[in-house]
Amino acid sequence: MEGVDHLAHERNKSEFDVDAMKIVWAGSPHAFDVSDRISKLVASDPGFRKDNRSTLSRKELFKNTLRKAAYAWKTIVDLRLSEEEAAKLRFYVDEPAFTDLHWGMFIPAIKGQGTEEQQQKWLPLAYKMQIIGCYAQTELGHGSNVQGLETTATFDSQTDEFIIHSPTLTSSKWWPGGLGKVATHAIAYARLIVGGREHGVHGFIVQLRSLEDHSPLLGITVGDIGMKFGNGAYNTMDNGVLQFDHVLDVYSIAFASIAVMLWVSQVTCEGKYKQSDVPRQLVYGTMVYVRQTIVADASCALSRAVCIATRYSAVRRQFGSQNGGPETQVIDYKTQQSRLFPLLASAYAFRFIGEWLKWLYADVTQRLQANDFSTLPEAHACTAGLKSLTTTATADGIEECRKLCGGHGYLCSSGLPELFAVYVPACTYEGDNTVLLLQVARFLMKTVSQLGSRLSSKKPVGTIAYMTRVEHLMQCRCGVQRGFAELSADLVEAAVAHCQLIVVSKFIEKLQQEIPGKGVKQQLEVLCNIYALFLLHKHQGDFLSTGCITPKHAALANDELRSLYSQVRPNAIALVDAFNYTDHYLGSILGCYDGNVYPKLYEAAWKDPLNESVVPDGYHLYIRPLLKQEIRTARL
Ligand SMILES: CCCCC/C=C\C/C=C\C/C=C\CCCCC(=O)SCCNC(=O)CCNC(=O)[C@H](O)C(C)(C)COP(=O)(O)OP(=O)(O)OC[C@H]1O[C@@H](n2cnc3c(N)ncnc32)[C@H](O)[C@@H]1OP(=O)(O)O
Ligand SMILES: Cc1cc2nc3c(=O)[nH]c(=O)nc-3n(C[C@H](O)[C@H](O)[C@H](O)COP(=O)(O)OP(=O)(O)OC[C@H]3O[C@@H](n4cnc5c(N)ncnc54)[C@H](O)[C@@H]3O)c2cc1C
Numbered sequence: 297m298e299g300v301d302h303l304a305h306e307r308n309k310s311e312f313d314v315d316a317m318k319i320v321w322a323g324s325p326h327a328f329d330v331s332d333r334i335s336k337l338v339a340s341d342p343g344f345r346k347d348n349r350s351t352l353s354r355k356e357l358f359k360n361t362l363r364k365a366a367y368a369w370k371t372i373v374d375l376r377l378s379e380e381e382a383a384k385l386r387f388y389v390d391e392p393a394f395t396d397l398h399w400g401m402f403i404p405a406i407k408g409q410g411t412e413e414q415q416q417k418w419l420p421l422a423y424k425m426q427i428i429g430c431y432a433q434t435e436l437g438h439g440s441n442v443q444g445l446e447t448t449a450t451f452d453s454q455t456d457e458f459i460i461h462s463p464t465l466t467s468s469k470w471w472p473g474g475l476g477k478v479a480t481h482a483i484a485y486a487r488l489i490v491g492g493r494e495h496g497v498h499g500f501i502v503q504l505r506s507l508e509d510h511s512p513l514l515g516i517t518v519g520d521i522g523m524k525f526g527n528g529a530y531n532t533m534d535n536g537v538l539q540f541d542h543v544l545d546v547y548s549i550a551f552a553s554i555a556v557m558l559w560v561s562q563v564t565c566e567g568k569y570k571q572s573d574v575p576r577q578l579v580y581g582t583m584v585y586v587r588q589t590i591v592a593d594a595s596c597a598l599s600r601a602v603c604i605a606t607r608y609s610a611v612r613r614q615f616g617s618q619n620g621g622p623e624t625q626v627i628d629y630k631t632q633q634s635r636l637f638p639l640l641a642s643a644y645a646f647r648f649i650g651e652w653l654k655w656l657y658a659d660v661t662q663r664l665q666a667n668d669f670s671t672l673p674e675a676h677a678c679t680a681g682l683k684s685l686t687t688t689a690t691a692d693g694i695e696e697c698r699k700l701c702g703g704h705g706y707l708c709s710s711g712l713p714e715l716f717a718v719y720v721p722a723c724t725y726e727g728d729n730t731v732l733l734l735q736v737a738r739f740l741m742k743t744v745s746q747l748g749s750r751l752s753s754k755k756p757v758g759t760i761a762y763m764t765r766v767e768h769l770m771q772c773r774c775g776v777q778r779g780f781a782e783l784s785a786d787l788v789e790a791a792v793a794h795c796q797l798i799v800v801s802k803f804i805e806k807l808q809q810e811i812p813g814k815g816v817k818q819q820l821e822v823l824c825n826i827y828a829l830f831l832l833h834k835h836q837g838d839f840l841s842t843g844c845i846t847p848k849h850a851a852l853a854n855d856e857l858r859s860l861y862s863q864v865r866p867n868a869i870a871l872v873d874a875f876n877y878t879d880h881y882l883g884s885i886l887g888c889y890d891g892n893v894y895p896k897l898y899e900a901a902w903k904d905p906l907n908e909s910v911v912p913d914g915y916h917l918y919i920r921p922l923l924k925q926e927i928r929t930a931r932l
Contacts (some may be wrong), residue, residue, distance in 0.1 A: 302891035303869055306610050310870035316813020317874035320820070321644075323651060332876060334377075334384040339880030343367045344389055346883060349528040350708045351905055358477070361393050361532040368395075369425060387596075388881050392533040392718060394428060394474030400589065402429025405483045405582040408661075409499060418501060427507070430472045430479035431582065432538060437466025440731045442485070442580070445497050447540065449486035453567030455544075460486055460502055462539040471725075475536030476520030480505045482538070485579075490569040498579055502545045504538070515543040526717025575669055577676070584676060586726050587683040588657045592650035594686035597719045598693050599643040603872040604711055604887030605636055605697035610869055611891045612702070627868065633861040636700055639693045640864070640871060641826040646686045648806045649799045653682055677739035678798065680732035685795040687722040688729055694719055701886055704893075709900045711884030730788060737787035740794055741780065744770045756804050758828050761844045762797040765835070768842040769793050793838065800828045819871065822863050829857045 301307070307314075322328035338344045344364060352360060368389050372382045386395055403422050406415055421427045438444040446467030449458045462468055469475065475482060484502045488495040504516050512518050517539040524530045562570050609627035616624030626632050660675040698705040698712040705712050723729045744767070769790035780787065803824045811817040832839055836850045845853075864871070879888050885896040906912065 300890065300892065302893075303607065303610060303889075306869035306891075307873065309866035311867055312815030312819045312870065313813035314870045314873055316816045317819065317871070318876050320811060320813070320816060321647060321874050321876070328876070330381055330384055334381055335388045335876070335878050335881055337371075338385060338388040339878040341371070343371075344880070346390065346880075349532075350714070352528070354523060354531055357528060357532055358534065361391055362478070364389060364391055365393050365395050388878075390881060390883070392473075392530050394430070394478040394534060396533070397430045397473040398422070398425070398428050398479075401431035401582055401586060402479075402481070402483060404585050405431060405499060406501070408581045408585060409579065414501070427481050428474065428479050429481045429483065429501075430474040430536075432469040432472040432475060432482040432502075433485040434469065434471045435466060436468045436470040436537070437464070439471065440728050442497055445485055445487065447484065447486040448489055449484075449498065449500050449545070450489040451491075451563050451567060451569075453491075458488075458500060458545045460484060460500060460540045460543045460545045462541070467539075469536070469538035470521060471535050472538070473533050473535050475504075475518065475538055476534030477536070478534055479536075480507060480510070483582075484538075484540075488563075488569070490563055491567055493569070495569050495571070496576060496579075500545055502540075502543060513543070515541040517541070525720065526714070528714055529717035530721060574667070575672060577672070578664070580676075583726060584679050585657065587679040587732075588650075588653040590722055590726055591646065591653050591679075591682050591686050594690040594722070595643055595646035595650050597715065597722075598639065598646060598690040599872070599875045600877065600882060601690075601694040601697035601712060601715055602636070602639050602643050603875055603877055604882060604884045605700040605705075606640065606868050606872045607888070607891060608701050608704070608710075608886035608893065609636060611886075611893050627865070630858065630861070632700065633865065634857075635696060637826055637861050637864050637868070638830040639696060640868065641823040641830065642689055642693060643875075644820065644823045644871075645799050645803050645827045646690070649682060649686070649802050652802045652805075653679065673739060673742075677736050680727060681736035681791055681795040682798065683726060684723075684729035684732040684736075685792060685799070691716070691720045691723050704886055704897065707885075707897070709884070709897065710886045711882055712886075714883070733788045733791040734784060736791035736794060737784065738780070740766070740770055740790060741787070756801075759797070759801045759804060761832070761839060761842075762793070762800050762828075764842045764844040765838045766790060766793045766797055769838060793835070796831055800824075800831070803827060819864075819867055822860055823871075826857065826860045826864065829853045829860070833857060 318332075319325055319328050322331050344367070349357060349360075368385055371377070372385060375381075377385060383399070386399065403419065406418050406422065410418065418427070422429060433442065433445070435445055435447065437446065446462075446464055447469065448461050448463060450461070451458055469482075469484065472479075472482065481501060481503050483499045485497050485499050488498045503513060504518055505512055519537055520534050521537050524533075524535065564570065606627070609632055610625055612626045613623035614626055627636070656671075656675055656678060660671050663669070663671055694712065694716045698710070698716065701710055701712065704710055708714060769786075772786075807817060807821055807824060811820065832845070832853050833850070836845075836853075839845045840847065840850060873889075882888070885900060886893055888896060901907070
């Protein structure tokens with residue numbers, strides 16, 4: 297029945313202050329206030345409805361996305377929302393669109409790599425959306441290997457301009473989000489050529505389309521690359537293809553012939569290339585920035601799936617009826633708990649590692665401005681490794697949540713298929729996860745000698761076990777006199793172990809902070825222990841081989857895990873309520889707040905266009921002749 301909370305009995309079991317946990321999850325009272333207010337604003341506005349997406353064609357879907365993006369922008373302007381509130385609104389609208397790349401990459405690239413003069417020119421236009429940008433780095437032939445990009449940018453000292461060109465088919469820009477049909481400008485990455493000499497890959501702001509009639513400019517061929525995984529999902533995004541035919545570009549982002557660059561380099565009016573003494577990898581700075589945002593997004597995506605699966609696991613009953621009594625809630629089965637609760641713990645773990653990574657990025661950015669590059673290698677390794685670890689775990693976790701919901705998890709109305717289809721490219725974009733782990737492995741090879749010293753420092757026992765595991769995995773590999781390439785598969789395992797060590801140790805550090813609210817810290821301690829012991833159980837071979845734990849320890853850890861699952865059980869619904877997601881944002885009948893699933897599933901089925909007629913289109917043409925056929929077959 298509508299209005300009845302079918303999960304009230306579960307909510308009454310909670311042993312902690314849920315409102316206080318909502319603040320912990322949001323990050324602060326202010327952050328909670330903004331999230332709560334904006335999520336409800338979006339949920340209550342029919343202009344942001346999304347329950348019809350699966351019934352739209354690609355063109356209808358894309359046009360609807362443009363409408364929503366424009367409507368969101370009008371809402372932001374009319375309500376004079378702050379940058380923080382606007383970002384939250386775009387998040388809760390929950391539709392991959394060109395705005396992700398405009399706000400998520402184009403603007404950060406100009407802020408991170410542009411000169412003062414370029415920032416003054418481009419940022420006001422971008423902030424007012426008087427230009428729409430994309431990040432055009434990947435090409436048809438190269439994505440992971442940035443130094444293999446083929447697009448060229450040749451400096452013409454006669455005209456003080458750069459000529460951008462796609463010399464081969466494989467140099468076509470391919471994948472940039474927003475490029476296909478919307479972006480008016482791109483930050484295009486190209487090989488800089490000055491005076492016949494090549495100076496590696498740099499970024500250039502290039503106008504693609506007319507601001508008058510949106511037609512591609514002279515020398516620009518641009519379009520969409522076609523349908524992607526899933527039906528709705530990422531097909532709301534116009535990932536594009538772009539070819540340059542000797543396009544004149546006067547706005548290099550990394551170069552300005554008339555402005556001294558703080559960061560990368562400059563090309564003087566006389567056509568001289570001057571490389572300043574900063575690491576060339578600063579040109580990759582935007583990718584580092586986005587990778588740390590993607591870690592925060594992983595906690596959002598995983599928590600969404602876990603919220604759906606947890607609520608539905610409390611609603612769903614199957615088997616176990618005694619004397620005609622109610623059947624057992626599937627959340628009470630130990631197998632369901634052993635699959636679901638580590639994902640719940642991971643969602644919280646990724647939330648806190650995302651907070652730490654945001655601090656690390658801000659710290660390294662501040663140091664860079666003082667020409668202190670000392671923490672750049674660690675920042676790169678951390679953002680690359682944690683992006684890889686959290687997106688892989690989240691993509692796998694969303695799929696596990698679908699399976700935890702049985703058959704109904706496969707319905708679009710569960711919200712899980714769409715969430716999975718939208719989320720899984722995160723394992724590839726912003727760096728293929730294996731390629732990024734190889735970067736971490738390379739960093740570990742260089743710093744493995746320091747691991748030992750870090751072991752001796754006063755660390756909680758749990759962390760010591762995880763540190764010993766990494767050191768052991770590295771020494772087993774480094775000790776073998778074979779090349780990096782030969783050992784790369786093993787070194788990637790050590791890289792994963794290193795990233796898991798970071799997540800566990802930062803979760804433990806979080807618990808050393810003051811955390812207000814009755815029972816809140818206790819719940820987080822349970823979740824931290826579940827995260828750490830679940831991984832120890834999953835990788836116990838590694839831990840046993842270090843000698844850091846014995847088989848008896850491993851067995852005790854498993855017993856403790858079961859006990860921890862029992863401690864989480866009465867608090868599970870409250871722990872997912874703490875995410876404070878509206879039913880609109882969840883987009884899931886199985887995960888609806890009131891748990892009134894079956895009537896909603898049944899009602900939703902009849903809304904499917906296929907049920908607009910009792911007799912389906914095609915019956916008279918195809919089925920009736922089949923049923924009426926007069927085939928004389930002796931066998932039948
Ligand atoms: C619920 C749904 C949520 C949906 C998500 C919503 C929002 C999220 C927000 C945005 C996402 C939205 C849309 C998707 C956007 C996707 C955009 C993109 O994909 S942009 C393109 C991304 N491309 C890549 O990531 C390419 C990956 N490749 C590389 O980064 C590099 O090629 C490389 C693998 C790192 C190799 O580089 P290179 O060959 O130049 O260097 P090496 O020789 O390996 O190393 C030399 C040296 O430099 C160090 N180093 C490398 N990179 C960096 C860096 N970034 N920073 C600092 N240092 C770096 C490296 O460690 C080596 O050091 P040393 O060993 O000391 O020599
Ligand atoms: C949805 C989506 C949105 C995107 N948006 C953008 C965007 O806005 N802008 C943009 O510029 N790009 C974008 N991209 C492109 C994305 O950044 C690249 O696809 C990504 O960096 C992976 O590169 P690749 O496609 O070349 O993969 P490849 O490197 O070709 O990967 C193929 C396989 O080769 C393996 N491999 C590659 N190199 C090595 C190695 N050295 N050692 C071991 N294994 C290796 C990989 O692990 C993988 O298994 C997007 C991609 C997607 C899917």
